[in-house]
Amino acid sequence: MKNFLLACVFLALASSFASAFDPSPLQDFCVAIDDPLHGVGSNVTAVNVQQIPGLNTLGISAARIDFAPYGQNPPHTHPRATEILVVLEGTLLVGFVTSNPNNTLISKVLNKGDVFVFPIGLIHFQFNIGKTNAIAIAALSSQNPGVITIANAVFGSDPAIDPGFLARAFQLDKYVVKGLQAKFWIDGN
Known part of the structure; x- marks a missing residue:
């Protein structure tokens, strides 16, 4: 709980230094399926304008991601937001792929306290490479960042x-x- 409160303070301070702006569309045309586990060993708990209407027009949202040992948040993208991830517990392999034509993988192993940024719209992932649970907090630059899980969308x-x-x-x-x-x-x- 202490780490969660620390992350909330961090998010509040970060938002006070930034101009809240979200010029893109704020709603998808489809209804999301409420099934957070997807059998991959992770659980994403989102905090966005649907859960907290007071975030409307503020241009921010957050998520807590809990990983089982060797659990993953599979390749996905947020079409309307850049994401910054802070590892609270455990060790994660994270990365994103740059756009065409290079499709370069940018990845890093993160430990407790490390931070990583996923640019808007790029495919990215997180993977718990440890034998213990891992926890991360993500802050996103949109009140409704959207999420497209690549394999789910294609297959x-x-x-x-x-x-x-x-x-x-x-x-x-x-x-x-x-x-x-x-x-x-x-x-x-």
């Missing part, structure tokens, strides 16, 4: 993207794609 879309198209796009066998799509439908991810 779990409704309706499904044509498996032949995905097989060609990812240079995979069509049956591998169908297997991935079936897994996402069965797991509800």
